[in-house]
Amino acid sequence: MTSTSGVARIGAAVFAIGFSTTLAMPLFTSYAARDGGGAGGLSAAFIAYAATLIVTAPLLGGLSDRVGRRPCVLAGLVLAGLSTVALMVAPGLAALAVARALQGLAIGLVAGGATAWAAELATGPEAGRQAARAMALATAGAFAAGGLCTLMALWLLGDGEPPVTFWLHVGIVALLVPVVARLPDPRPVARVAWLRVPAFPRGTVASSFGMFAAWGVTGVTITSVPSALAAAGHPRLGPLAVCFMILAGTAAQQAIGHLPARRLSLAGLPVLAAGAGLVILGTLGASVPLLLLGGALVGSAAYGFLFVGALAAASEAASGEDRARAAAGVFLVAHAGFCVPPLLTGLAMDAFGTGPALAGFWVGLAVLCAWLAAALLRRPA
Known part of the structure; x- marks a missing residue:
């Protein structure tokens, strides 16, 4: 397997995780209207993502150094998939809060570890910079694509729930898990501090x-x-x-x-x-x-x-x-x-x-x- 292939597979995993964070965005107001939460209720459910990241960031920041890059990225993929499943099973503000918390954990798990893993699999003098650029593009592109794809699906196929993009995301995650699991994880685990303040x-x-x-x-x-x-x-x-x-x-x-x-x-x-x-x-x-x-x-x-x-x-x-x-x-x-x-x-x-x-x-x-x-x-x- 070439280094380019390894970086691309990690980038695809990061894209799938980031995709989940805006996938349901066009339905946020529908969830709020259904549950009678108003703008305040929607905001409270929405910020579960950032609140989870703030609380867990000191612990998750060094986790990939302790347990390895691959387990963290795999866990992030699974959590992102579960966030979409939660919204498919029980669409509403409560499920949105749960999904946003799962997405916060997923992003926290891959925030540093995915870029580091891609740099370790890449080769050449510019490996670190190329890996960082690829991961940044995958993250930002996924944030834009998630909501846009669902918005287009709703326009083209009607307002039925769950949108086809939810099924698509779950399927992509299921395909990526075994692909990522086969990637080498060359960096040995290290004894580093659990908390990074x-x-x-x-x-x-x-x-x-x-x-x-x-x-x-x-x-x-x-x-x-x-x-x-x-x-x-x-x-x-x-x-x-x-x-x-x-x-x-x-x-x-x-x-x-x-x-x-x-x-x-x-x-x-x-x-x-x-x-x-x-x-x-x-x-x-x-x-x-x-x-x-x-x-x-x-x-x-x-x-x-x-x-x-x-x-x-x-x-x-x-x-x-x-x-x-x-x-x-x-x-x-x-x-x-x-x-x-x-x-x-x-x-x-x-x-x-x-x-x-x-x-x-x-x-x-x-x-x-x-x-x-x-x-x-x-x-x-």
């Missing part, structure tokens, strides 16, 4: 909290925006904007090259605020052009400029094993953003209405982005 090297707090703002906006766009549009009679516009957001972010990741970390974060903050404003205006007016343009700007800022800038700043400020802890710090803050703003915005929508809740969210975002930009400008280049 995230770290924030000096000078990286502002760029790391840029990810709090970034993933806060994406979380609100995935939950509160579709809820508001569904309530206004446009249940498919929200998922369409989200898919466009992730696709634009994936493209931006590939296009921005090797710009300095601080410049990336400084460019991303105003783009994020502007994009969020357009998404909110598009939501209140049910405007497809504003939703798509705003989604493209949010995706470019969140998944491109701010994400790459935060990880680059953490990598530059740390060394050795501390780089992994610094990257974990970025993801911890990012997933906190994926939890807190969506939940507060969803609850505010139920309590005060869509307009005031989304306007209040944008004002808070603008203040945070301005403060972070000022902090970045004060830091020496």
